[in-house]
Each structure stands twice: as structure tokens, then as C-alpha cells.
Amino acid sequence: xxxxxxxxKGYVRCKLTGCSQERFxxxxxxxxxxxxxxxxxxxxxxxEVAVKDFFKLKKLLKKSDTRVKIQAKYGLPFLLVKYDKRxxxxxxxxxxxxxxxxxxxxxxxxxxxGTVSHTQDEFIQYLKEADIQKGMVLNDICCExxxxxxxxxxxxxxxxxxxxxxxxxxxxxxxxxxxxQDAGSEDCSDLVAHSDGTVISIVTxxxxxxxxxxxxxxxxxxxxSGCNLLYDDFGNEIGTDFVRADADVVxxxxxxxxxxMPRSYENTIKTGKEKTCFSILTGKKILKIGKIPxxxxxxxxxxxxxxxxxxxxxxIPIRIVIEKYHEIMKEMALYTExxxxxxxxDRFRLYCKKMGKKGFQLVDKNxxxxxxxxxxxxxxxxxxxxxxxxxxxVRIPDENxxxxxxxxxx
Amino acid sequence: MNREKRSNFTIQMTEKLxxxxxxxxxxxxxxxxGRSQIEIENFNGIQYFSSQQIILKVSDQRLEIAGSQLExxxxxxxxxxxxxxxxxxSYIR
Numbered sequence: 157x158x159x160x161x162x163x164x165k166g167y168v169r170c171k172l173t174g175c176s177q178e179r180f181x182x183x184x185x186x187x188x189x190x191x192x193x194x195x196x197x198x199x200x201x202x203x204e205v206a207v208k209d210f211f212k213l214k215k216l217l218k219k220s221d222t223r224v225k226i227q228a229k230y231g232l233p234f235l236l237v238k239y240d241k242r243x244x245x246x247x248x249x250x251x252x253x254x255x256x257x258x259x260x261x262x263x264x265x266x267x268x269x270g271t272v273s274h275t276q277d278e279f280i281q282y283l284k285e286a287d288i289q290k291g292m293v294l295n296d297i298c299c300e301x302x303x304x305x306x307x308x309x310x311x312x313x314x315x316x317x318x319x320x321x322x323x324x325x326x327x328x329x330x331x332x333x334x335x336x337q338d339a340g341s342e343d344c345s346d347l348v349a350h351s352d353g354t355v356i357s358i359v360t361x362x363x364x365x366x367x368x369x370x371x372x373x374x375x376x377x378x379x380x381s382g383c384n385l386l387y388d389d390f391g392n393e394i395g396t397d398f399v400r401a402d403a404d405v406v407x408x409x410x411x412x413x414x415x416x417m418p419r420s421y422e423n424t425i426k427t428g429k430e431k432t433c434f435s436i437l438t439g440k441k442i443l444k445i446g447k448i449p450x451x452x453x454x455x456x457x458x459x460x461x462x463x464x465x466x467x468x469x470x471x472i473p474i475r476i477v478i479e480k481y482h483e484i485m486k487e488m489a490l491y492t493e494x495x496x497x498x499x500x501x502d503r504f505r506l507y508c509k510k511m512g513k514k515g516f517q518l519v520d521k522n523x524x525x526x527x528x529x530x531x532x533x534x535x536x537x538x539x540x541x542x543x544x545x546x547x548x549x550v551r552i553p554d555e556n557x558x559x560x561x562x563x564x565x566x
Numbered sequence: 567m568n569r570e571k572r573s574n575f576t577i578q579m580t581e582k583l584x585x586x587x588x589x590x591x592x593x594x595x596x597x598x599x600g601r602s603q604i605e606i607e608n609f610n611g612i613q614y615f616s617s618q619q620i621i622l623k624v625s626d627q628r629l630e631i632a633g634s635q636l637e638x639x640x641x642x643x644x645x646x647x648x649x650x651x652x653x654x655x656s657y658i659r
Contacts, residue, residue, distance in 0.1 A: 181615070
């Protein structure tokens with residue numbers, strides 16, 4: 157430590173020659189001038205003395221009839237003089253290190269995992285209301301308290317974990333899993349058809365089936381009833397049991413498919429001229445470098461954003477956006493026959509994919525594509541199979557009501 | 567004579583009252599670390615210094631430190647640190 161302090165203050169190494177060198181050492185001692193690393197050499201002593209004390213030696217040298225010659229200079233004052241032209245570089249490095257040190261104590265990112273029914277924006281708004289936002293000191297955030305607060309304000313979350321990882325606040329939650337049984341497990345409901353079609357197969361687990369394989373059904377017709385009639389040994393009806401109908405009923409349905417698109421389209425051609433612009437974003441502040449040239453009549457922009465150290469422990473809230481502007485020309489063009497057919501096929505595939513998400517499986521298709529002068533036409537019909545899962549609730553009648561009446565709610 | 571009497575009296579009082587001798591009698595303090603370093607306090611000055619021998623003035627006698635590659639690591643008003651290969655420490659009248 158002492159060596160560092162000496163280095164910061166600066167010292168010189170000198171050679172002492174003359175008559176009474178020991179007297180000089182004693183005079184330094186009496187005048188409280190510390191000396192370091194004094195070594196004996198054939199022609200004199202070599203010693204180190206602080207820069208400030210060196211200027212006090214003149215009188216002592218005269219008294220002891222000795223001479224001193226500087227051999228080397230060490231320390232920060234000499235370094236600063238030597239690298240005077242580089243001082244701004246060193247200063248900015250130091251400033252950058254200080255800013256980094258300061259910024260590492262603040263919150264710059266919030267990571268949320270495990271939410272399904274609650275959106276990220278909802279949570280960010282909630283955190284803002286709880287006074288937790290980007291740029292605040294990390295030590296001011298108490299993770300345990302925040303966990304308790306989230307658990308009390310969101311009763312459907314069964315588990316909450318809040319941790320601080322570098323400058324990122326990680327919130328991991330787990331929601332209560334609702335099974336199909338939980339949703340109205342005590343309700344009585346009928347299984348109805350989604351759309352018109354033919355029943356392919358039926359496997360009943362609960363309820364009374366009203367259709368069999370091969371029957372034609374219409375939209376919203378009851379397939380499996382939730383009301384089970386109870387009979388005694390003699391075949392007399394003694395009561396009704398109300399359950400939630402549960403069965404696998406596979407229905408095949410044929411749907412028409414018509415798609416009409418124009419054959420002409422606006423084609424964008426790049427002229428080859430382009431310009432790159434940069435933007436630096438920190439929070440809400442934007443610094444834009446470069447602008448779109450005035451002679452670009454029309455242009456399109458390709459851009460991408462770089463976040464420094466994204467996803468890592470120390471995410472710096474500085475984003476660099478690189479935007480490339482291309483000058484374009486627009487002209488009307490016609491799809492060729494093969495291009496038109498390809499587009500129609502892509503659209504049909506997209507339609508089947510959407511139907512697939514709704515539970516409709518493609519069985520057969522009979523679609524013809526025609527490419528005319530002005531438009532592209534795809535006409536035909538498509539056969540789908542789906543498993544009925546629409547439930548219609550049935551109100552269980554009270555004891556005061558007349559027997560045999562069941563009201564079906566829409 | 568009086569001076570000698572006063573000196574004897576001081577020594578006796580220091581011993582009987584168990585007072586620190588370096589403060590009362592100006593005795594030299596040596597703190598030796600192995601054979602490589604020695605810290606000296608309560609000395610009056612350097613009489614001779616070379617890489618094989620250092621002679622210091624302490625109270626009314628002299629202290630000789632002999633060895634090789636001797637170097638004064640730091641030399642303050644009240645403390646002296648000597649490093650090197652120390653072979654002999656002796657008092658000379």
C-alpha cells in the first residue's frame with residue numbers, strides 16, 4: 157500500500173557522491189526526509205526520495221559537501237507528463253469504468269416466465285404501480301416482499317419466484333392448471349354437433365347417445381344427452397340422472413371452398429441506390445445519425461436492432477438500430493400461370509392449417525384452380541373430419557318445477 | 567558522578583516500576599524477522615554504511631550489523647529497516 161502511495165506521489169532514484177555521505181543520511185533523518193532503498197556502491201550511495209522532498213535536499217547537500225544526480229524518475233506525475241497526449245483516452249476509459257460500475261447497481265431489464273393467462277404488459281404495468289421500473293437501484297427491491305405482493309394480488313398464481321440476476325429482475329410464476337373437469341364438472345351438459353355432417357364413429361363414456369354411426373346430423377343437434385333416465389327392474393321410469401356428456405363422436409363434413417384473387421399486383425423494383433442510417437436509443441431518448449436522401453422518391457427500409465449484452469447478466473440499456481433505405485420503383489405486373497397456381501395452392505394450404513387449429517382434419521379435397529386474364533380462381537369442396545366437443549349446458553330443474561320439463565339455456 | 571547517580575536511579579526506578587525501557591532509558595528496539603530483515607527504533611544516526619557492514623549510533627554505544635547485500639529499505643526519523651543477509655549483530659563501545 158505504501159508503495160502505491162509513493163508511486164502516486166512520484167519519486168526519483170539518485171546517486172549520492174561526495175565526502176560525508178553518512179552525514180547527509182543523518183541530516184535527512186533530522187530534517188524528517190524519508191529515504192528508501194538505500195544501497196551502497198563503489199562510488200557512492202543510490203537512494204530513492206520523494207519528488208516533494210527532493211527539492212529540500214539542496215541545503216543538506218551543501219552542508220555535507222555531497223552531490224546528487226538523478227538516475228531515474230518514477231510515479232504518476234511523470235507518467236502524466238509523458239502521456240500528456242493520451243490523457244483524454246485514459247480519462248474516458250476511467251469515466252467509462254465509473255459509469256459501468258454505477259450502472260451495474262441499477263435495474264435495466266425485467267424477465268418474466270411462466271405466464272399464460274396474464275400478459276407481459278399487464279405485469280409490467282403492475283410493477284410500475286408497485287414502483288418498480290427500469291433505472292431504479294437494485295438494492296431498493298426486496299424480492300421476498302415483491303413475491304408476497306404478487307401472490308396476494310394474483311390469486312390464480314400458485315408459485316412465484318423473484319430473483320435478481322445481475323441487472324435483470326427475473327420473475328418466474330406458475331399458474332393454477334385448470335383441467336377440463338374443473339370447468340363446470342358439476343354441470344349437466346349435452347354434447348352437440350359443430351356443423352352439419354355424418355357421424356363416422358361414436359364412443360360414449362357418460363350420458364345417453366342419441367345418434368349412431370352413419371346418421372346425418374345438423375349444426376347444434378344433440379349427439380349425446382346429459383340427462384340419463386333411470387328405470388327400475390320392471391322398466392318403469394323412476395328418475396333422471398344429470399351428468400356432463402362425455403363421448404368421442406367423429407363427424408365428417410363437406411365444406412365448399414371458393415377463393416378469388418386478382419392476377420395483377422404491384423411489383424417493387426430496387427433501383428440499386430441505398431443509404432444506411434444509425435440510431436442510438438437509451439430509454440426514451442433517440443440519437444439519429446444520417447437521414448433519408450431527398451432524391452429518394454420512394455424507398456423501403458430494412459433494419460435490425462442490436463442490444464448490448466442482451467440476455468446476459470449485465471444488460472446495458474443502449475440499443476443500436478441500423479436502418480438501410482433502398483430506393484424503389486413500383487410498377488404493375490401480372491402473375492404467370494404457374495405463379496398464380498402456386499399462390500392459390502399456398503392459400504389453400506393456409507386454409508387447411510387454420511381449420512386444423514380448430515380441430516378439423518382434412519380427409520379429401522376436390523379443388524380446381526383456374527388462372528384467367530384478370531383473376532385467379534380456386535373452386536371446389538373439401539371434406540373434413542372432426543371430433544365433437546361443443547357442450548351445451550342443461551339447467552337441472554328444481555323440486556318445485558313440474559316433472560319432465562327441462563329448460564335448455566342458449 | 568551526579569550524572570552517573572541519576573542514571574543508576576533512573577534504571578532502578580524503571581525496573582522496579584516495570585516502565586518501558588525504550589521510553590525511559592532511550593534503549594534501542596530491534597525487531598528481527600529471520601535473517602533477512604531487521605527494524606530498528608530509537609537510534610541516533612548512521613556512522614558507517616556499506617553492503618557488508620552498518621554501524622549505528624544508539625544511546626551511549628554503537629550497534630554493528632554485519633552481513634552481505636545489506637540495503638536500507640526505508641530510513642525515517644524514528645525507524646530504520648535493513649534488509650539483506652544478516653550474519654552478525656553486536657554492540658560496540
